[in-house]
Amino acid sequence: MVQQRMGRIQWGDLQFGPGSRYHVTAVTGLDDMPDIRAEDINRPDQHGDYTSPDTTGARIIQLGLGLRGDTPDDLRALTLALRAATQPQRQPAPLRFLDQDTLLYGKVRQRALPYDAENLWSTGTAALELYCADPYLYSLEEHTASTSEYSPAAGRTYPLVYVGAGRTYGDAGTSGRLTAVNSGASPAYPVLRIDGPVANPSIEQVTTGGSITLDATLQPGEYLIIDTRTRAILLMGTSPRRTWLRAGSQWPLLQPGSNVIAYRGSALPGAPGQSSLLTVTWRDTSL
Structure with missing residues (x-):
């Protein structure tokens, strides 16, 4: 308390x-x-x-x-x-x-x-x-939320729960959307992780605007880390891929209160029954 x-x-x-x-x-x-x-x-x-x-x-x-x-x-x-x-x-x-x-x-x-x-x-x-x-000023607790991508052609879900990088990731969201609550008084800069397989993934801040689209293809087992504060885009967490960012993209922030994030992408041929996952990580943020 x-x-x-x-x-x-x-x-x-x-x-x-x-x-x-x-x-x-x-x-x-x-x-x-x-x-x-x-x-x-x-x-x-x-x-x-x-x-x-x-x-x-x-x-x-x-x-x-x-x-x-x-x-x-x-x-x-x-x-x-x-x-x-x-x-x-x-x-x-x-x-x-x-x-x-x-x-x-x-x-x-x-x-x-x-x-x-x-x-x-x-x-x-x-x-x-x-x-x-x-x-x-950040909260001590780091929050995470995840969802599979919305892909009408595939109509897939992703009920997976897994542990990685010292964090526990909860159940995936539905219909390519998740809700991230920033209990602070200032905008929070989320870290976004995309796990393949997926082509041309897009992440949109539905509540207040701002979206990014990547001209990229992630194979099964590949992932991308997007840091909205430093604006780094790293394949497998290490290799810079900033050139994948589509022109006109706007970096999404988590405003104080509830934020709805939409995740879209295209399924890859030859990867039936597999789904991409977006995981959003943030801390409550104030000044």
Whole structure:
């Protein structure tokens, strides 16, 4: 259950908050709005401005910690563990607010571990600053929904349930449609997986618009990963196939609330009784 108190925070192998030796004393930037980037310009000879759509910059998270050891040596071990876990990073890493149902991706940009000779015995303090280039707040749970393609000539269904890539995929939808619910307050960027066999697959965001069509053929056993955030299209999850995207396609997003996704494609000759599957994966998303 989501709660108002900050609760537990997970960074790498370290956990801060209740049940740990690292007490959370302060958090800033989590519920704050990141800085707005705007391109407003003055209206010549008129009051007011012409305003552009607002977008946000990076999110900055600051954590205040209280270290609680049993002895000075114990405190030193806590300090060294925190120092080791907050080294400069090549890529952002998950920062999980476990009791807030919130996930971010950040890099540690500042770390303060002061030494107070007058008071230092078994307690100390620390301050961390994390830079989140992606300002979105994601749910901890990753949602999935799947459906077979709508192919009038084949009229097939796909009742398969399988496990792959560490996720469990549920029952397929009907008539080439599925419903994806984004319980956040901002649009979510889904990851789309198409499993063959299928020719010229098409994915449409029925609720609000946006669709993509691929001039491609996937044989049985082949699959395609489409990341709507990075706009990568990867055959078998690794080989770029962006050139398969048909001109005029618009990348579908999951708006807050319920979203109906339609999946269409053509059956392949020589693959009777087999069906293609679309799996949509997303997290609830807010700013």
